[in-house]
Amino acid sequence: MRTAYAEVLSRLTASSVAHDYDPRRRFEWPDALDSEAWLMPPELLSVYGTPMMDALGEPTLKALSKWESMNFYSLTLHGERELITVISRRIHTGGFEVPSDFFHRFIDEENHHMWFFSEFCRRYGKIYPDSTVWVSTDELRPELEVFLAFLRILIFEEIGDSFNIRMGGDMSLPPIVRALNTVHHADESRHIAAGRQVARHLWGLLGGELSREEEAAFVSQLKEYIAFTLQSFYNPKMYADAGIGDCYGFRRELLRQPARRERHRILLNRSLTFLRTSGIINETEALY
């Protein structure tokens, strides 16, 4: 008899197969985007809710919406390259027999996403280089390291998905922007559902609790990952590309703004709720 874990993953695999598509045929790419159009809604911009936004005129904010969207898709495709690496290392290895069939679909779909986001950036702007350098030296036992890797995937996908949901349904954005975000959200909703199943399963294998020392190291690494991910939405190069002077000082000032901390809480809300309700971390306020 199949476990509930196997049942859910099997259902998600079937859903993925039923919604299969060829990314190269799925979208209609316009030759150019309207230079007057917003490419990202103002409330998703890294300046939103701050006095610094009020000081920028609409032309600069529209330019910023272009470069912030290029940064968002660049982050997504760089992140997805890492996700594929993490999943590829586990597929059909001991302990991952149950989700491996879904992992094939996951890798396939993440490859689609990398292609269409890179295509968007190359056609209408540029791909910002990956600035991720992991320098942590704390070592966790292998089982905890794997659990943390899957939690990172989940948090990364849930943050990105909140952007996709908002942009996919915004009729003021160009059709290609809506289409990319809608398709990405449809795939990611399955990845997130599967990711939660795998994370709960791995947490169960860990016994559902950690020693005080392990918990401190685990929370520290998760916090570092969250801070790095959130700060990557404040790439100084996109401020420079939008014509904002002193791009580094602008970034520093934004990261000090109380309104941004509240925005970070909203972006993390689903992940923090999952961590709390699954009994993984109770004091989630300390994570961001």
Place this chain on the structure above:
Amino acid sequence: MTTQRIEELKQWLLRERPDIKEIGLDTDLIDNRILDSVTFINFVYFMEEFTGKRISLASGTAANSFRTLRLIQKNILEEGTHARTEIGL
């Protein structure tokens, strides 16, 4: 001039990590946990702002160029030896 610049970078690190009292030219900034992934990228941005050079992190070994202040001096600050940098924004 380079010595003064190294001193300013050191002061930036000491401001970020007030619990650290001294950082030598050969102190390993990563092994000694003076930099983590978040402070590392902020340190890179500070160096870009400070030097006016864009620093590429594309290489998988980029972190090794920043392990010590002496390596930063050699790889980033000294003119003509910053193989992984591009001038300007």
